[in-house]
Amino acid sequence: MPTMNLLQAVNDAIKVSMRQDERVCIFGEDVGKAGGVFRTTEGIQEEFGEQRCFDTPLNESGIIGIAVGMAVYGMRPIAEIQFLDFLYPGFDQLVSEAAKMRYRSGGEFTCPMVLRTPYGGGIRGGHYHSQSTEVYFTHTAGLKVVIPSNPHDAKGLLLASIEDPDPVVFMEPKRIYRASKGEVPEGYYTVPLGKAAVAREGTDCTIVAYGSMMEMALKGAERAAEESGVNAEVIDLRTLVPLDIDTIIQSVEKTGRLVVVHEAQKTCGFGAEISALVAERAVLSLEAPIVRVAGLDTPFPYTLEYNYLPNPARVAWAVDKVMTY
Amino acid sequence: MASPAKKVAQALEPERDLVQFLDHEGNLVGTPDYPLTDEDLQKLYAHLVRARLTDEKGINLQRQGRIGFHVPATGEEAVQFGTAWGLQDEDWIFPAYRTGHIIALRDIPLKGFFDNLFGNAADRAMGRQMPVHWAFRDAKFVSISSPIGTHIVQAVGSAIAQRNTGDKGISITYFGDGGTSSNDFHSGLNFAGVYDAPCVFVCTNNQYAITCRVDQQTASETIAIKAKAYGMPGLRVDGNDLLACYDAGMKAIERARSGEGPTLIEALSYRMGGHSTSDDPRRYRTEEEMEYWRARDPIIRVQKLLHNKELIDKKTDDDLWAEIKSEVDAAAKAAEAEGPPDVSTLIEKVFEEIPEDLRAQYEELIATGGLEGGGHH
Numbered sequence: 001m002p003t004m005n006l007l008q009a010v011n012d013a014i015k016v017s018m019r020q021d022e023r024v025c026i027f028g029e030d031v032g033k034a035g036g037v038f039r040t041t042e043g044i045q046e047e048f049g050e051q052r053c054f055d056t057p058l059n060e061s062g063i064i065g066i067a068v069g070m071a072v073y074g075m076r077p078i079a080e081i082q083f084l085d086f087l088y089p090g091f092d093q094l095v096s097e098a099a100k101m102r103y104r105s106g107g108e109f110t111c112p113m114v115l116r117t118p119y120g121g122g123i124r125g126g127h128y129h130s131q132s133t134e135v136y137f138t139h140t141a142g143l144k145v146v147i148p149s150n151p152h153d154a155k156g157l158l159l160a161s162i163e164d165p166d167p168v169v170f171m172e173p174k175r176i177y178r179a180s181k182g183e184v185p186e187g188y189y190t191v192p193l194g195k196a197a198v199a200r201e202g203t204d205c206t207i208v209a210y211g212s213m214m215e216m217a218l219k220g221a222e223r224a225a226e227e228s229g230v231n232a233e234v235i236d237l238r239t240l241v242p243l244d245i246d247t248i249i250q251s252v253e254k255t256g257r258l259v260v261v262h263e264a265q266k267t268c269g270f271g272a273e274i275s276a277l278v279a280e281r282a283v284l285s286l287e288a289p290i291v292r293v294a295g296l297d298t299p300f301p302y303t304l305e306y307n308y309l310p311n312p313a314r315v316a317w318a319v320d321k322v323m324t325y
Numbered sequence: 326m327a328s329p330a331k332k333v334a335q336a337l338e339p340e341r342d343l344v345q346f347l348d349h350e351g352n353l354v355g356t357p358d359y360p361l362t363d364e365d366l367q368k369l370y371a372h373l374v375r376a377r378l379t380d381e382k383g384i385n386l387q388r389q390g391r392i393g394f395h396v397p398a399t400g401e402e403a404v405q406f407g408t409a410w411g412l413q414d415e416d417w418i419f420p421a422y423r424t425g426h427i428i429a430l431r432d433i434p435l436k437g438f439f440d441n442l443f444g445n446a447a448d449r450a451m452g453r454q455m456p457v458h459w460a461f462r463d464a465k466f467v468s469i470s471s472p473i474g475t476h477i478v479q480a481v482g483s484a485i486a487q488r489n490t491g492d493k494g495i496s497i498t499y500f501g502d503g504g505t506s507s508n509d510f511h512s513g514l515n516f517a518g519v520y521d522a523p524c525v526f527v528c529t530n531n532q533y534a535i536t537c538r539v540d541q542q543t544a545s546e547t548i549a550i551k552a553k554a555y556g557m558p559g560l561r562v563d564g565n566d567l568l569a570c571y572d573a574g575m576k577a578i579e580r581a582r583s584g585e586g587p588t589l590i591e592a593l594s595y596r597m598g599g600h601s602t603s604d605d606p607r608r609y610r611t612e613e614e615m616e617y618w619r620a621r622d623p624i625i626r627v628q629k630l631l632h633n634k635e636l637i638d639k640k641t642d643d644d645l646w647a648e649i650k651s652e653v654d655a656a657a658k659a660a661e662a663e664g665p666p667d668v669s670t671l672i673e674k675v676f677e678e679i680p681e682d683l684r685a686q687y688e689e690l691i692a693t694g695g696l697e698g699g700g701h702h
Contacts, residue, residue: 034536057506124393126455128471303444303452303665313694
């Protein structure tokens, strides 16, 4: 089985999809002839031609807007937004149009598009190349939100997202584009949307994370095991909407303690939603308050980014807090 | 998508309506309405040289891993200095990340440029943003962000405020060919036209937005022609011609200042380097094309003009470059010596006051291992 990094897995998913479904096309800034600023779309224009893989002018509302139009018509477009931070001029097309197309038309029209975008900090990107604003999308009914943490899931989830009949925001953790490597099956397979994965089995405490922070969650769990013998279970959400709340509840009912890790700012981060759901459904299982390890409520800093990003030490501290409550 | 041959042939004819007063061989052609004095020329030449050497230093620093990133303006120096030379102190500048060199015209020391590249404790923007995102309130040099074009429409707001408050100042904004595809280019020029805003739009058409060539960016025959759609004049100049840039800049600035409204200037230039230090333009540009534009370098032709006017000779020119190189090295060295901002600055200036819950978040961060991941990756 080949070993790929996350970039290569995304690239492979797009190619596999485009080979089997001629409705699939992909476009965005520098996506076509140059293969993308991260090389995620390398070789695609070469293999499939300019009509199916093309460069666009510098205009996010145009990129997302034509994707909506193509999807409504019956294509399966993949729109790339070069950095999540640049999405906002196209936010209207995404939330007013893509998200609401099926609902507002009583199903007369649907929008089966995928919006792919690199997100997250740790590449010395500062305010505008590091954002993790997944909640803008999770808080918009009608959008599915997928965030893989490893190459195997990235390829399978992207293939599933392209096939999904509704709009999917596919967020790629760019910090680990190259660093995250693993075995990835050749050819076609899918990882279902809406299903979390237990990345580390445990008994004492549940840590929920996704995307780039899975590494911090797993390392934090290791550190907690070394420092205090705690055996933490780590859950990789993989999809935020639709959320696999059952896997989380099952785990919390077993462990009684919950830590949520995300690099996005704490206030109204996705951890808040998880906390509320767990409190609703499993409060009697909880032995301690739910603790969130998250970014500060500030824009994402440049020089001090590694003070800002959750790290294994902070995760281990949170585990310790819930264990010793 | 569309027939490529047809679009390329029609789009952006290079010589169309292109105003030039100093050709690439250093010869004077025609007479500008606003000429530069010999003294102006010498001062501007030094600025151009400093900008060029500053960008070389920025690239070297990045290659050595001492800064994270740089966005050079190599080849585009004449546009920013030529057009900005006519500004008065009360004029506001809404710059793009390639137009940072003109802070020198507002008495910002060169170290301030480098403080931002290092994101150090002395950086006015407090090391918050990637390099080349300066902010200088005293210089009316407005904070730069990475999203393209957002500042274009802000300059119009500033201009309207200037006019409404009786301020004699105008607002000028800089952006590239890529920027003309942004929503805010449309909003900005449309609002400016409707409100007759006293502002100047300067588009440096350096012909590339990362890998996207300008003829793929727009099907318009030129960028200047877009001005007509918004009800304002469009001036198209050779952006590598310092004299033409100054002349167009003055025309636009005077128009705005006398209440006649906004102007769009398209300065045709060439991005001689990569988009940034993360980009290798040899992947998508031919050596032939780059060679063509090296010969049209804006600094070389000013150098030739100064030689022809006997305002410099080889020795004084070499001395000037050497002196400026020392200045650049010293500024970079001083900036590097500053060190990073204190961690406590993380929570400052989200709002005017630090909210209590943010302070609590910060205290928890420090108590729980936030200091472990310090400094750069």
